[in-house]
Amino acid sequence: MTLKHYNSIFKISFLVLFLGINSVSFASENTNKKFSPNEMIIEHIVDAHEWHVAKIGHTHISIPLPIILYDEGKIVMFCSSKFHHGMSSYKGYKLEIEGENKNKIVKTKGESMEADEVANLPLDFSITKNVLSLFISILILCLIFIGIAKSYKRNEGHAPKGLQSMLEPIILFIRDDIAKPSIGEKYYKFMPFLLTVFFFIFLNNVLGLIPFFPGGANLTGNIGVTGVLAVMTFLITTFSSNKYYWIHIVNTPGVPWWLKFPIPLMPLVEIMGVFIKPFVLMVRLFANISAGHIIALGFFSLIFVFGEMNPFMGYGVSIISVGFTIFMGLLELLVAFIQAYVFTFLSALYFGMAIESSHEGH
Numbered sequence: 001m002t003l004k005h006y007n008s009i010f011k012i013s014f015l016v017l018f019l020g021i022n023s024v025s026f027a028s029e030n031t032n033k034k035f036s037p038n039e040m041i042i043e044h045i046v047d048a049h050e051w052h053v054a055k056i057g058h059t060h061i062s063i064p065l066p067i068i069l070y071d072e073g074k075i076v077m078f079c080s081s082k083f084h085h086g087m088s089s090y091k092g093y094k095l096e097i098e099g100e101n102k103n104k105i106v107k108t109k110g111e112s113m114e115a116d117e118v119a120n121l122p123l124d125f126s127i128t129k130n131v132l133s134l135f136i137s138i139l140i141l142c143l144i145f146i147g148i149a150k151s152y153k154r155n156e157g158h159a160p161k162g163l164q165s166m167l168e169p170i171i172l173f174i175r176d177d178i179a180k181p182s183i184g185e186k187y188y189k190f191m192p193f194l195l196t197v198f199f200f201i202f203l204n205n206v207l208g209l210i211p212f213f214p215g216g217a218n219l220t221g222n223i224g225v226t227g228v229l230a231v232m233t234f235l236i237t238t239f240s241s242n243k244y245y246w247i248h249i250v251n252t253p254g255v256p257w258w259l260k261f262p263i264p265l266m267p268l269v270e271i272m273g274v275f276i277k278p279f280v281l282m283v284r285l286f287a288n289i290s291a292g293h294i295i296a297l298g299f300f301s302l303i304f305v306f307g308e309m310n311p312f313m314g315y316g317v318s319i320i321s322v323g324f325t326i327f328m329g330l331l332e333l334l335v336a337f338i339q340a341y342v343f344t345f346l347s348a349l350y351f352g353m354a355i356e357s358s359h360e361g362h
Contacts, residue, residue: 034308035301035304035305035308037297037298037301037304037305040297040301041294041297041298041301044218044293044297045218045221045290045293045294045297046103046218047103047128047129047130047218047222048103048128048129049065049067049080049083049095049103049105049126049128049129050062050063050064050065050080050081050085050129051063051065051129051132051213051217053212053213060085062085063213064079064080064081065079065080065126065127065128065129065132066078066079066080066126066127067079067080067082067093067105067126068124068125068126068127069093069105069122069123069124069125069126070122070123070125071107071122071123076091076093076122078090078091080095080126083095085097089108092107092108093105093106093107093108093122094106094108101121104121104124105121105122105124105126106120106121106122107120107121107122129217130217130218130219130222130225132217133204133207133214133217133219134219134225136207136214137200137203137204137207137219140203141196141199141200141203144163144167145199147163148163148164148167151163151164152164170198171195174191174194174195174198174344175187175191178194178341178344178345178348179191179194179348182345182348182349182351182352183348183351183352183355184352184355184356186355187348189240190236190240190348190351193232193236193347194344194347194348197229197232197233197340197343197344197347198340198341198343198344199340200229201220201229201285201339201340201343201344202336202337202340204217204219204220205220205289205332205335205336205337205339205340206333206336207219208220208221208289208293209329209332209333209336218289218290218293220285220286220289220339221286221289221290221292221293222286223282223283223286226281226282226283226285226286227282229281229282229285229343230278230279230281230282231278233278233281233347233350234275234277234278236347236351237278237350237351237353237354238274238354240351240354240355241354241355242354242355242356242357244356244357245353245354245355245356248270249267249270249271249273249274250267250270250271251267252266252267252270277346277350281343281346281347284339284342284343285339285343288335288339289335289339292328292331292332292335295328296325296328296329296332299321299322299324299325299328300321300325302317302320302321303317303318303321
């Protein structure tokens with residue numbers, strides 16, 4: 001390797017270390033408080049009412065987000081900056097920073113910050129960090145694919161160019177290697193959903209690896225988001241299914257009669273499978289993406305844990321932590337594609353099972 005290559009590696013390592021330390025800066029005004037890896041990791045993988053960018057000294061750099069509450073028949077709206085990172089209340093509401101209601105907005109009986117002043121939890125429809133990340137990813141996808149669609153119209157019959165040439169092999173891969181083999185002749189009905197879910201998951205997986213705005217949100221590591229995607233797969237599978245699909249569930253061919261009567265064991269297993277399949281889709285994506293973030297943050301936590309013991313140990317461990325984090329980042333890029341592929345492939349497989357005819361089933 002040349003000196004130029006080593007210089008590039010050094011710059012990348014320094015950038016990752018700088019961004020990582022900023023991303024895991026412990027938000028505590030008390031500098032004597034002992035560093036807690038558990039609190040830091042949980043704080044960075046859960047949703048938030050503001051988009052924290054960095055902390056320099058005691059100054060928090062964050063993007064305030066809209067707070068939208070429904071309480072006692074009225075809608076209350078204001079900016080999350082009014083909470084001052086959970087240190088102040090506003091209009092009788094405050095953002096809890098500890099306790100059982102941590103990261104939730106609670107209503108107080110007055111402006112006091114005492115715990116016993118908490119009255120109830122209003123309905124929270126706020127634009128949180130994950131919601132804003134969702135809007136950003138939708139905007140990016142719309143800009144990309146509307147642009148590609150226009151390119152196809154302008155260059156009809158010509159070789160693809162630019163972004164179109166980069167994404168066309170992926171689109172053809174989803175069509176020829178996922179949809180057609182799994183679904184069959186009617187694959188075209190499901191292509192819009194399969195393309196959307198693949199690029200949505202892949203884009204948000206990649207954005208989650210970027211430690212600065214507009215990246216850093218753990219959107220596909222949020223079980224609510226993966227749950228909605230799984231429910232969509234379940235609904236499309238259910239409403240697209242034909243009679244042979246349900247016949248195979250309630251009266252599976254090739255299964256001994258004593259597994260169906262007098263106790264319908266196999267039909268019960270098959271019916272449970274109808275709900276277990278989307279549940280597995282939800283948990284697999286959520287667990288794999290969250291695990292990747294937890295491992296990366298765990299490596300950064302080692303810097304602060306050893307740094308509390310001895311500053312020189314912290315500096316020494318930082319070299320190893322940054323090296324492992326770079327490796328995990330490259331591995332997570334692969335995982336980002338694999339998880340999008342697996343979710344899309346299994347969805348296509350379920351669609352194919354739902355619409356297959358009796359002779360295809362045999």
